[in-house]
Structures are given as structure tokens and as C-alpha cells.
Amino acid sequence: MSEKKTVSQAAEASRSEAALIPAVDVIEDASGIVLYADLPGVSKEKLSLQVEGDTLTIEGEVSIDVPEGMDASHVEVNLPRYRRSFTLSKELDTTKVSAELNHGVLKLHIPKVAQAQPQKIKVNVL
Amino acid sequence: MLYRHLFPRDIFAELDRLHREMQGSELYSSIRGLGRGGFPAMNVGGTPHSVEVYAFAPGIDPATIDVQLEKGVLTIAGERKSDLPERDEKVAVHIDERFSGRFRRVVSLPDDIDPESVEAKYRDGVLHVSIRRREASQPRRIQIQ
Incomplete structure (x- = not known):
């Protein structure tokens, strides 16, 4: 009875680039x-993480089971895609990013490069 | 603004929404304020055989979601724990946008649903509740004698 489709095929055809901005928490x-990013409806296969230069882009496509011939009567998630970019700084090590996706929540860990780990700086009082 | 979105959109989507709002197609008048958003965001749709409700509630243990159907009203309630750390002087919270705490959303369903055949699934953070309509109310072809 059901078939895998994106939230709105019409939206996909006419606005292929429009996207929702997912809510995030960032902790250092x-x-x-x-x-942490809320990406409900995005499966592991439809998630894309990209680092280009100093920009991290999170993009995911919503894919939910919609029965054939369903008419939407109330729509709050009205685009089938999430996208958000962040500018990283140079002390972050983009080669060691780890990602987990669990129940529609993406958790990314971006470690600091070894040299940027904290060092206690001694203050000399003259 | 009349219509607050849980997920803000990029500028092109926003312009498009304004355009549609000007045409009046996004005005809702439900007494429960279904059009106002909140957590979880919801989509509702229907087919001749069923009513489909989608709640976009990521990061919740499905066992703790409370879904109830009573007198034609569907209630989805639960709690989402915060992922933010305890107050600590070595930790900085730079962005704090994700919802945490208790939530409850209510949808009133059409009269012809069958409260005995409800199915709920939770996948990738989306709760999908499918409620079948009663057989008697499904469209039938009437033979002309």
C-alpha cells in the first residue's frame, strides 16, 4: 500500500534547491x-556531510512512507530537504570528524588538532 | 507573523512561502492552532482508505512516546531529553536551538475513522500513525440498474 516517496514531489520538482534549516546544538x-542536528526523516543513505575548505555542509533528504494518492491536509514540514552550513576555524581537525545518526539526530564530533589542545600558559609576574 | 515554522527555511523557500501566504492558502483556523508549529512538527494527510499523521520527533526512544486515540482525537505526547551538558566551566554551548522537555500535540481526526485499526511506526525520527477509515464510508461504485 505504501511506497517510498519524498514529502512532496511537486516541491521537489519546482524548487530543487530550497531546503529547511535544521535546528542544531553546538557544544565545545x-x-x-x-x-547535534535534528534531521527527522533522513536515513543514513540520504545524509551527506561535506567539508570544503573551511565550510562544513550538512544536507539530508527526507524520505517517509506515503501511501499512494495521499492528499496532504496540513503540512508543517513542507520541503523534502534539510541543509545547513557552518564555517570552521583552523584549529579544528576536519580529517577526523566522526558522525552518528540515530533516530533522526545527527551527532558530529570535530576534534581539535593536536597542537590546539589546551596547554596551561604560565603567567609570569614581573 | 501568523505562521511560525519549527524549521526556518532558506531565503528562496521563505519568499515562496510569502507568495503562497499572500494567496491565502496557508491560513489555518483550527481551535487547537494546528497551523502554529511547535514540537514535534506534523504533517497530516488522507487517502480514501486511511488518515495518515506524521510527527517529526527525532531523538526519542519510541517506547516512551505516548500515542492515544480517544473520541476521534489523536494525542501524541512524550519527552525529549536535552543533549546539552551540565553547567561546567570547561564547556561552552555556542548554539542551543533544539527542543527539549515535554511535548504534547493533538490532532482531531475525521468522523469516519475506525479507532480499532491504528498503526504507529517510528523510523528515522518520524512517528507515522496510520488510521484506517471505516469500510462503510469508503467510496463504492454504485451499480445502475
């Missing part, structure tokens, strides 16, 4: 940055 500690 001594070892690096942890980013």
Missing part, C-alpha cells in the same frame, strides 16, 4: 566541538 569542550 577542550577536545573539540560536538554538533
Whole structure:
């Protein structure tokens, strides 16, 4: 009875580039940055993470089971795609990013490069 | 603004929404304010055989989601724990946008649904509740004698 389709095929055809901006939490500690992003409806296969220069882009396509011939009567998630970009700084090590996707929540860990790990700086009082 | 979105959109989507809002197609008048957004965001649709409700509720243990159907009203309730750390002087929270806490959303369903045949699935953070319509109310072809 159901078939895998994106939220709105019409929206996809006419506005292929329009996207929703997912809500995120960004937390920094001594070892690096942890980013959580809400991407409900995005499976692992439809998630794309890209680092280009100093820009990190998260993009995901919503794919939910919609029965054949369904008419939407109320729509809040009205685009089939999420996208958001962040500018990274040079002390973050983009080669060691790790990602987990669990129940539609993406968790990214971006460690700091070794040299950028905290060092206690001694203050000399003259 | 009349219509607040849980997910803000990029500028092109926003312009498009304004255009449609000007044509009046996004005005909702439900007493429960279904058009106002909130957590979780919801899409509702129907086919001749069923009513389909989608709740975009990522990061929740499906066992803790409470879905109830009573007197033609579907209620989805639960709680989402915060992923933010405890207050700590070595940790900085730079962005804090994700919803946390208790939530409850209510959808009133059409009269012809069958409260005995409801199915709920949770996948990739989307709760999909499918409620069948009663057989008697499904469209039938009437033979002309």
C-alpha cells in the first residue's frame, strides 16, 4: 500500500534547491566541538556531510512512507530537504570528524588538532 | 507573523512561502492552532482508505512516546531529553536551538475513522500513525440498474 516517496514531489520538482534549516546544538569542550542536528526523516543513505575548505555542509533528504494518492491536509514540514552550513576555524581537525545518526539526530564530533589542545600558559609576574 | 515554522527555511523557500501566504492558502483556523508549529512538527494527510499523521520527533526512544486515540482525537505526547551538558566551566554551548522537555500535540481526526485499526511506526525520527477509515464510508461504485 505504501511506497517510498519524498514529502512532496511537486516541491521537489519546482524548487530543487530550497531546503529547511535544521535546528542544531553546538557544544565545545577542550577536545573539540560536538554538533547535534535534528534531521527527522533522513536515513543514513540520504545524509551527506561535506567539508570544503573551511565550510562544513550538512544536507539530508527526507524520505517517509506515503501511501499512494495521499492528499496532504496540513503540512508543517513542507520541503523534502534539510541543509545547513557552518564555517570552521583552523584549529579544528576536519580529517577526523566522526558522525552518528540515530533516530533522526545527527551527532558530529570535530576534534581539535593536536597542537590546539589546551596547554596551561604560565603567567609570569614581573 | 501568523505562521511560525519549527524549521526556518532558506531565503528562496521563505519568499515562496510569502507568495503562497499572500494567496491565502496557508491560513489555518483550527481551535487547537494546528497551523502554529511547535514540537514535534506534523504533517497530516488522507487517502480514501486511511488518515495518515506524521510527527517529526527525532531523538526519542519510541517506547516512551505516548500515542492515544480517544473520541476521534489523536494525542501524541512524550519527552525529549536535552543533549546539552551540565553547567561546567570547561564547556561552552555556542548554539542551543533544539527542543527539549515535554511535548504534547493533538490532532482531531475525521468522523469516519475506525479507532480499532491504528498503526504507529517510528523510523528515522518520524512517528507515522496510520488510521484506517471505516469500510462503510469508503467510496463504492454504485451499480445502475
